[in-house]
Amino acid sequence: MDVLTALLLLVHLIPVSTAKNGVSSKSRKRIMPDPVTEPPVTDPVYEALLYCNIPSVAERSMEGHAPHHFKLVSVHVFIRHGDRYPLYVIPKTKRPEIDCTLVANRKPYHPKLEAFISHMSKGSGASFESPLNSLPLYPNHPLCEMGELTQTGVVQHLQNGQLLRDIYLKKHKLLPNDWSADQLYLETTGKSRTLQSGLALLYGFLPDFDWKKIYFRHQPSALFCSGSCYCPVRNQYLEKEQRRQYLLRLKNSQLEKTYGEMAKIVDVPTKQLRAANPIDSMLCHLCHNVSFPCTRNGCVDMEHFKVIKTHQIEDERERREKKLYLGYSLLGAHPILNQTIGRMQRATEGRKEELFALYSAHDVTLSPVLSALGLSEARFPRFAARLIFELWQDREKPNEHSVRILYNGVDVTFHTSFCQDHHKRSPKPMCPFENLVRFVKRDMFVALGGSSTNYDDACHREGF
Ligand SMILES: *[C@@H]1O[C@H](CO)[C@@H](O)[C@H](O)[C@H]1NC(C)=O
Numbered sequence: 001m002d003v004l005t006a007l008l009l010l011v012h013l014i015p016v017s018t019a020k021n022g023v024s025s026k027s028r029k030r031i032m033p034d035p036v037t038e039p040p041v042t043d044p045v046y047e048a049l050l051y052c053n054i055p056s057v058a059e060r061s062m063e064g065h066a067p068h069h070f071k072l073v074s075v076h077v078f079i080r081h082g083d084r085y086p087l088y089v090i091p092k093t094k095r096p097e098i099d100c101t102l103v104a105n106r107k108p109y110h111p112k113l114e115a116f117i118s119h120m121s122k123g124s125g126a127s128f129e130s131p132l133n134s135l136p137l138y139p140n141h142p143l144c145e146m147g148e149l150t151q152t153g154v155v156q157h158l159q160n161g162q163l164l165r166d167i168y169l170k171k172h173k174l175l176p177n178d179w180s181a182d183q184l185y186l187e188t189t190g191k192s193r194t195l196q197s198g199l200a201l202l203y204g205f206l207p208d209f210d211w212k213k214i215y216f217r218h219q220p221s222a223l224f225c226s227g228s229c230y231c232p233v234r235n236q237y238l239e240k241e242q243r244r245q246y247l248l249r250l251k252n253s254q255l256e257k258t259y260g261e262m263a264k265i266v267d268v269p270t271k272q273l274r275a276a277n278p279i280d281s282m283l284c285h286l287c288h289n290v291s292f293p294c295t296r297n298g299c300v301d302m303e304h305f306k307v308i309k310t311h312q313i314e315d316e317r318e319r320r321e322k323k324l325y326l327g328y329s330l331l332g333a334h335p336i337l338n339q340t341i342g343r344m345q346r347a348t349e350g351r352k353e354e355l356f357a358l359y360s361a362h363d364v365t366l367s368p369v370l371s372a373l374g375l376s377e378a379r380f381p382r383f384a385a386r387l388i389f390e391l392w393q394d395r396e397k398p399n400e401h402s403v404r405i406l407y408n409g410v411d412v413t414f415h416t417s418f419c420q421d422h423h424k425r426s427p428k429p430m431c432p433f434e435n436l437v438r439f440v441k442r443d444m445f446v447a448l449g450g451s452s453t454n455y456d457d458a459c460h461r462e463g464f
């Protein structure tokens with residue numbers, strides 16, 4: 001307990017101590033490792049606390065920044081759901097006691113929490129495509145169910161929504177006050193945590209919205225690939241990537257030893273413990289300041305956690321080098337990127353529909369999109385992560401449109417593979433929208449190697 005408490009305090013100490021060194025709190029959120037401000041050896045506990053994304057003071061963000069003569073045309077937001085209860089239990093231990101009801105005077109607070117609950121209780125099934133209409137609109141179990149969104153998760157997305165409201169609605173007037181249903185595009189997977197996260201963000205963005213103007217579509221695939229999910233070559237990349245992951249694990253004797261020790265503590269075979277993905281549950285303990293479980297054989301402890309988390313970081317590093325995941329990602333992310341540029345293209349033609357799109361999704365959605373865009377250095381999507389595409393029009397040259405990409409508030413446009421060389425070639429301050437279009441329509445297949453130049457060919461390449 002003492003160790004945990006001290007570590008949790010870190011969350012509050014980090015901004016203070018970095019500020020003393022003259023480093024703004026913004027640099028903590030930097031998605032690219034910075035050799036100057038970040039320790040050369042990645043600290044597993046520091047990384048885990050970033051992943052928790054514990055709500056604290058309002059963060060600074062770079063959304064909505066553009067030269068004055070640019071006008072914001074449309075915004076496309078991809079989120080990971082907020083903090084959730086684990087998906088797995090550590091066998092033969094008591095699961096963490098976390099309350100998933102929403103209580104306004106319990107931490108983390110949010111001034112809109114009570115109004116959110118009251119607004120959700122007025123919602124009706126008509127706003128949701130089946131089977132979403134059978135899901136609860138906010139978390140409500142005194143002992144969380146597996147995978148349930150927590151109050152922390154709701155607050156994270158109320159904050160996201162409010163931040164986007166201040167920038168896109170108040171400052172840039174993306175939507176008129178009397179916005180209509182077809183100006184929004186809302187889509188979520190069929191889990192209660194993604195639907196509820198989407199609703200919390202939407203409530204922060206458009207407080208007390210008119211339920212009659214809201215329609216959430218259901219997305220059955222975590223890749224958001226709709227009618228284009230069949231892609232055998234993508235699955236082959238995934239199998240090879242999983243094989244790589246397996247071999248790396250076998251090489252790590254310290255990891256095997258740790259799983260063995262933990263298995264002995266909970267008294268199950270090592271294999272069974274590993275299959276229960278204990279890191280997921282341990283992260284929940286850490287994010288919620290609940291001590292790790294004990295049995296009469298001993299306790300799961302911070303040293304176990306560090307070994308497993310360090311291996312995860314190691315795994316991500318090798319994943320970047322071996323590029324199998326990149327192949328999977330280019331094919332996996334194509335359909336949703338294609339859909340997004342389609343929506344942007346219609347907006348460039350002056351159509352006033354779908355100006356704000358929200359996709360409420362998972363780590364396994366955001367991660368391939370980041371990788372496909374060439375943002376391989378980006379951190380693994382934390383709880384309530386947000387990835388945003390902004391479309392801008394140059395008022396001085398109304399036919400020219402530009403795009404900005406932001407990840408957790410950090411402008412990563414010039415780290416993407418379609419705009420990283422932009423400054424070398426062009427004096428324009430913004431990244432041309434055509435670069436993104438060219439990338440999605442053709443260059444992402446060229447990046448795969450082979451000779452394919454479209455999705456269907458790339459998905460069915462012979463002899464891969
Ligand atoms: C963590 O929990 C302990 C008691 O269980 C409490 O004393 C401590 O203040 C908590 N720490 C934080 C950062 O909330």
Ligand SMILES: *[C@@H]1O[C@H](CO)[C@@H](O)[C@H](O)[C@H]1NC(C)=O
Nearest residue numbers: 228334335338339342455456
């Ligand atoms: C890409 O989007 C266009 C419409 O914008 C659509 O006609 C085409 O089928 C899509 N391709 C894929 C592979 O999703």
